[in-house]
Amino acid sequence: MIQVTPQMRVLVATVAVDFRNGIDGLAQVCRAELGADPMRGAVFVFRNRRATSVKVLVYDGQGYWLCQKRLSSGRFLHWPAGERTTPLQAHELQVLLRGGDPSLTRGAPVWRRVDGSVERDVGQ
Numbered sequence: 001m002i003q004v005t006p007q008m009r010v011l012v013a014t015v016a017v018d019f020r021n022g023i024d025g026l027a028q029v030c031r032a033e034l035g036a037d038p039m040r041g042a043v044f045v046f047r048n049r050r051a052t053s054v055k056v057l058v059y060d061g062q063g064y065w066l067c068q069k070r071l072s073s074g075r076f077l078h079w080p081a082g083e084r085t086t087p088l089q090a091h092e093l094q095v096l097l098r099g100g101d102p103s104l105t106r107g108a109p110v111w112r113r114v115d116g117s118v119e120r121d122v123g124q
Helices: 022-031 091-095
Strands: 009-014 044-048 053-059 064-070 087-088
Touching: 009 091, 022 044, 022 064, 022 091, 064 087, 087 091
Parallel strands: 009 044
Antiparallel strands: 009 087, 044 053, 053 064
């Protein structure tokens, strides 16, 4: 089972990839086209040319997970744009996989002090 936590790095490929690729082919896309090491624990998200299917590639320390979602009707309309990849937060990935627009979501900050105190300058 794959669990995407807020601490995980999620990278969405902005350009469609050939979905005949399996784990090895997508790992090579990560290295060659996205400039990222697929074995560093990031979650990589790809879509096909018709925007009807998504693949998620994750390395968990022992091996790769490859998941695919194919829509029964419609397309993924709100795919992120950018150079090669766009980083997303975990909650934005959930919205994207449900067909929503991740740019419209807001979540709590990823990091904040637990004790609620304000950090003071060391020189004071």
